[in-house]
Amino acid sequence: MGRVATVNQIIPFSCVDGPGSRLVIFMQGCNFNCKNCHNPYTIDMCNSCGDCVATCPANALSLTHDPQGKPKVVWHSDNCTQCDICLATCPRQSSPKTRQYSVEQMLTLIRSQVFFINGITVSGGEATLQLPFIIELFQAIKSSDDLAHLSCMIDSNGYLSTNAWQQVMPYLDGAMIDLKSWQQETHHYITNRDNHRVFASLKLLAEQNKLYEIRLLHIPNVSDFDREIDAVAVYLSQLPASVRVKLNAFQHHGVTGEALNWPTCSEQQMQELAARLTERGVANLILPNVYL
Numbered sequence: 001m002g003r004v005a006t007v008n009q010i011i012p013f014s015c016v017d018g019p020g021s022r023l024v025i026f027m028q029g030c031n032f033n034c035k036n037c038h039n040p041y042t043i044d045m046c047n048s049c050g051d052c053v054a055t056c057p058a059n060a061l062s063l064t065h066d067p068q069g070k071p072k073v074v075w076h077s078d079n080c081t082q083c084d085i086c087l088a089t090c091p092r093q094s095s096p097k098t099r100q101y102s103v104e105q106m107l108t109l110i111r112s113q114v115f116f117i118n119g120i121t122v123s124g125g126e127a128t129l130q131l132p133f134i135i136e137l138f139q140a141i142k143s144s145d146d147l148a149h150l151s152c153m154i155d156s157n158g159y160l161s162t163n164a165w166q167q168v169m170p171y172l173d174g175a176m177i178d179l180k181s182w183q184q185e186t187h188h189y190i191t192n193r194d195n196h197r198v199f200a201s202l203k204l205l206a207e208q209n210k211l212y213e214i215r216l217l218h219i220p221n222v223s224d225f226d227r228e229i230d231a232v233a234v235y236l237s238q239l240p241a242s243v244r245v246k247l248n249a250f251q252h253h254g255v256t257g258e259a260l261n262w263p264t265c266s267e268q269q270m271q272e273l274a275a276r277l278t279e280r281g282v283a284n285l286i287l288p289n290v291y292l
């Protein structure tokens, strides 16, 4: 079947994951472990332990074995009621509801939507953990007469190495990068990773004119953009004028664990942060439409 990707979900049309109307591929697996993750079941890969199978009330899961005798959990989507009991059961922050797609299968799906979209976005989880698939997919799109007009974008936590970005750069139209916090300590506390590589990715993408959007999640009293407002504003002001600065407001939807004790971000708090950035010369700010 050639190169395959493990995919958690595909949304045929989205208008919030890059410019225009886009087909969005949410890959399974992430190299961050954010306390505030809204989709924690996308973080790890299923190891077919089978723990979730018996909990499914709709007989939508079964445990089989591959030709080598390894256990394999199979998801029968026709039976699935999307109750998500399996996600709550899983001890690994994973999901049995993933699918494997070859590049050819993904191209067929994209062709079925081609008249309705401006491009595709790979997201996650952390899409770049499956970079070889992304490169093959983007290459195929750019070399197909009927698909070459589609823009190819990556939504990422920015942890990809500079060398790896360079491999996908010839086929990449733009990237949306999350900056989860300004200071190392805060970033590490939230994500379990440092942000040196995030800043390196932002620099590289900006230099190559491929940084479409930087995303800042405001978590009052937890993320530090408000405490570090002067340094953050200087940094954002120096990005190319075309880069969108998207402010996201932390909410509890989908969150588990200690982050449920963190305060959510109100519209007023968001507007205060935006006003302080604007005062300091940051332009091109995008604020949330809803606060749920």
Ligand code: SF4
Pocket: 055, 056, 057, 058, 059, 060, 061, 075, 079, 080, 081, 082, 083, 084, 085, 086, 087, 097
């Ligand atoms: S969401 Fe999970 S537990 Fe619920 S019906 Fe689907 S497979 Fe079964």
Ligand code: SF4
Pocket: 045, 046, 047, 048, 049, 050, 051, 052, 053, 073, 086, 089, 090, 091, 092, 094, 095, 096
């Ligand atoms: S989704 Fe989780 S519980 Fe279910 S088989 Fe995979 S690792 Fe085990």
